[in-house]
Amino acid sequence: MKVEIVLGCLDYHYVLTEEKLEEPNDSSSLSEKKSHAKWVKANKLAMLIIRASVDQTIRRGIPACETAKKFLETIKKQFEGSVRERQYNYLVKLINLQYDGSGDVRQHILKVS
Structure with missing residues (x-):
């Protein structure tokens, strides 16, 4: 909610809806080029604001996203549902997850987390 307030005050909130x-x-016309440049700048700043507001341990487990809208949706999905349901699902994943030999150990640990 705080991120949305900050983006609204800076007039960058539209990157979360569009x-x-x-x-x-x-x-393309000059106005289309300017609109695109404005959107790209607003998206970059929104991504920086969102990343800065998320705890570092949580940020590591979130896959890279191209837009601030997708990034915020990904964060929201991680915290949806009941706690017991989420714990159970993660426990099942942890028990069934095995190192497949591809990638490094860090990537494997990120899969687990």
Whole structure:
């Protein structure tokens, strides 16, 4: 909620509701190019604000996202549902997860967490 308030005050809240704009091409108008540049800048700043507000231990377990909207949705999904249900699901995953030999141990630990 605090992140949404900060983004609203900075007038960057629209990156949380609007989809990413298409890349402008040679035939795009100047206003389309400016709108795209404005969206890209707002998205980058929103990502920085969101990342700074998330605890470092949680941030490590969140996969990289292209947009602030997807990043915030990913964070919200990690905390949905009941605690018991989440604990049970993670315990089942932990018991069944085995190192497959691909990647390094750090990536394997991130899968577990």
